[in-house]
Amino acid sequence: MNDHPPLRLAGVERRYRTEAGELPVLRGADLTLSAGEIVALVAPSGTGKSTLLHLAGLLEKPDGGEVHVAGRAAGSLSDEARTAIRRTTIGFVYQFHHLLPEFTAEENIALPQMAAGVARGAAGARARELLAAFGLTGRESHRPGKLSGGEQQRVAIARALANRPRVLLADEPTGNLDVGTSDRVFAELLEQVRGHGVAALIATHNPELARRMDRIVTLRDGKVAPA
Numbered sequence: 001m002n003d004h005p006p007l008r009l010a011g012v013e014r015r016y017r018t019e020a021g022e023l024p025v026l027r028g029a030d031l032t033l034s035a036g037e038i039v040a041l042v043a044p045s046g047t048g049k050s051t052l053l054h055l056a057g058l059l060e061k062p063d064g065g066e067v068h069v070a071g072r073a074a075g076s077l078s079d080e081a082r083t084a085i086r087r088t089t090i091g092f093v094y095q096f097h098h099l100l101p102e103f104t105a106e107e108n109i110a111l112p113q114m115a116a117g118v119a120r121g122a123a124g125a126r127a128r129e130l131l132a133a134f135g136l137t138g139r140e141s142h143r144p145g146k147l148s149g150g151e152q153q154r155v156a157i158a159r160a161l162a163n164r165p166r167v168l169l170a171d172e173p174t175g176n177l178d179v180g181t182s183d184r185v186f187a188e189l190l191e192q193v194r195g196h197g198v199a200a201l202i203a204t205h206n207p208e209l210a211r212r213m214d215r216i217v218t219l220r221d222g223k224v225a226p227a
């Protein structure tokens, strides 16, 4: 732990080269997330939400500005150091769970821990603990194909929290679920994130879900603005 904000974007720029020329998507985006703060990112389609999440998660590099994760400026880090931060400090949840189909629910949650150096036994124990917290006791040895959509997404959220990240990034985490299931899974996500003091940035098109978070931001002219 340190006193730096878990996530800080400072003047972040990103442009894509397209056949029609350069498309500036982010043009000096600033955003700071405090520990335990849950921020909704609500903006029209195509304005750069996924781009912002990818940059915040060190999956892509900005064309300008800097991404700081727990006080470390990502731009000056080696690829190995960026990967290590991605594994241990940041958790991701995608709209479609992206679980590994050939592994069980428990293994899907244990594997990222083992990649971060946790021994198999301890990783399995934590996976079972997280599955229990998400009401999935008894589903440990099911493969994703044998789980419902809501259950798969719960496993994906548990996996994102497995390495006790300081930052959780989520792109429409319940966007593919029916309204009732989305509501329940989202409530569980918030409970877990709040309970562990994780800072979260969650993109959603759903204003109801956004209202349940601490703060709502949007993207305007390539910058982060209050909603």
Ligand SMILES: Nc1ncnc2c1ncn2[C@@H]1O[C@H](COP(=O)(O)OP(=O)(O)OP(=O)(O)O)[C@@H](O)[C@H]1O
Pocket (backbone or CB within 6 Å): 016, 017, 018, 023, 025, 043, 044, 045, 046, 047, 048, 049, 050, 051, 052
């Ligand atoms: N790799 C890429 N190459 C070229 N253009 C891209 C690339 N990725 C995204 N874009 C463009 O950048 C803009 C922002 O895309 P992004 O996916 O970040 O938007 P979004 O707000 O997440 O949209 P949605 O809500 O529909 O998911 C869009 O116009 C998109 O077409």
